[in-house]
Amino acid sequence: MSIHLVPPFQNVYTTLQQNILDKLLTIDSNTLKINDGAFASFASNLHCEIEKLLKYLDLSVTASNNIRTKVDQKLSTIVKDISAKESEIARADGQIRDMNARIQAKRSQISTAEQSVRQAEGLVANAQNELSHAEREVEAAQLCSGLFGRRKRFLGNLWNSIQTSVLKPIESAVNQAGNAIGSVVNQAGSAIESAVNTAAGAIVDNVVKPVCSVVNFQQVDNARRNVENKKNELSSRRNQVQTFKNDLNSIQNDLIIYNAQLLNLNSQLNYLKNSLSALPNEQHIILSINQKLKDVVARIRALFGSSTSLLDVATTVIDFESVVKPLNAIYDELQQNQFIVSFNAGKISMEQVNQAKTDLQALIPSIANTPFNMEITRCPN
Structure with a gap:
């Protein structure tokens, strides 16, 4: 999970926090109101950062889908492996019982032969x-x-x-x-x-x-x-x-080998069972992350359209309840399960979101009249 999901999610969080929120918190609304060029540059940059955010969100959803599929497959595989391992152990137990019976029979033969x-x-x-x-x-x-x-x-x-x-x-x-x-x-x-x-x-x-x-x-x-x-x-x-004693020694050596194999099989079975017990938790985590990411993407994409203003999209992107809070929850789940370490900037706070919204409101009516899908905007790949 840390290899496939963390990088795109980290890009999502960093883009939202540093490239969108932090810039909104540092804009000079007075200058943007009177300087059309500066406002156009700001609007274009905000549009591209939101597009980038969606790109990273899509990658995160794809990664979480792949992980969920792999976890499901792993769960199915482990269940089958446990069943197969238990069958191997049953056979090994049978072989050991047979070895012990043969040892007893051989000892009886030796006793009779010695007599x-x-x-x-x-x-x-x-x-x-x-x-x-x-x-x-x-x-x-x-x-x-x-x-x-x-x-x-x-x-x-x-x-x-x-x-x-x-x-x-x-x-x-x-x-x-x-x-x-x-x-x-x-x-x-x-x-x-x-x-x-x-x-x-x-x-x-x-x-x-x-x-x-x-x-x-x-x-x-x-x-x-x-x-x-x-x-x-x-x-x-x-x-x-002497022949009987040689046979007994050979059987006892085989018994040592079978006991070692049984010990190894039991160790493998315990490992599989431990892995199986951990999978439901991993499965729960990835299902939760996957659903939250899908909800965030659906929330943002629902606003995309020719008539949607940049203000509406930007306000939705930084909405705490529908976007920031789910992303913070994903951040916490990954950190608690040791998939990531704390980001340097920490988590996004509600205070930051509220301040950014206030700064956006200061750009009205300019930003409210600017469509999100600006024809002149060409974002770099």
């Missing part, structure tokens, strides 16, 4: 215990079988007892029989010793040896593969937990 990791760790520990047990069984079986592979040494005192209680008496009996029996007895003793050895071997193979477990390498291999499988499963579950 499965702990279970897998227990299964690995069990598998390792089973492997250790199988390895110990194989080791014990190997040791047992190795010991019984050397029968006599393993039997120890038992073998010595067999020799003492079985072989030695037989051998002694054979020796006592002497040569009477001869080689036959020796052969019998050898046969008996062989039988004793065979019996001892049978004792080891059929009685003692079954005490040893079978060396089961397959069990160890199976246990070892089971450990490896359980470790792979544990690694897979740990990787799954």
Whole structure:
């Protein structure tokens, strides 16, 4: 408003105040009454200043019309922008709610996955215990079988007892029989010793040896593969937990972005609402100014005609109620809303207007007989 309306309005006010009123207040009515040339110059100058005033008034009306249109368009645009912004905020709110739900779901997945990791760790520990047990069984079986592979040494005192209680008496009996029996007895003793050895071997193979477990390498291999499988499963579950945590971190980062966007959208919405709340006041101001300007222009132009005297037009132009007062009201509205600063000369007062009218009356009958539309008057553009 300050850019488009203030300059032409300032020209209106300055022209009325300085170029019309001030000159009326300083005229020498006595000289103008007796000096036709001076009066003609005065009348022509007054006519041109009034024409200039109307020109600036028309520009002010046009500017106020344009501003009013722009304010109306701005109001409509802001209302639409607010609606669109509220829709954006609703979508952002929905996205944030979705993000929070996904975060909760992902945390639940992580909790379940971490529990499965702990279970897998227990299964690995069990598998390792089973492997250790199988390895110990194989080791014990190997040791047992190795010991019984050397029968006599393993039997120890038992073998010595067999020799003492079985072989030695037989051998002694054979020796006592002497040569009477001869080689036959020796052969019998050898046969008996062989039988004793065979019996001892049978004792080891059929009685003692079954005490040893079978060396089961397959069990160890199976246990070892089971450990490896359980470790792979544990690694897979740990990787799954890490994947879930990475997903959670990504969602949380997205949530930060969405929250920042929502904050920005709310800030934009507040700005739009503040602008909207200010527009009715601006709209009221420009409507008021526009109407006052139109009324002033209509009041002055209504007197224009071939039969209208310069006195009537001049008196109307400086009329306080119909012209000066509305212009003063516009001046006040612009100043109160900080669109303009105070003019150096201040506002036009009623006293100034009354004095100017008095000075005009002093020029009667000359000015009363002078038509406003003087053919000889050529005003500069």
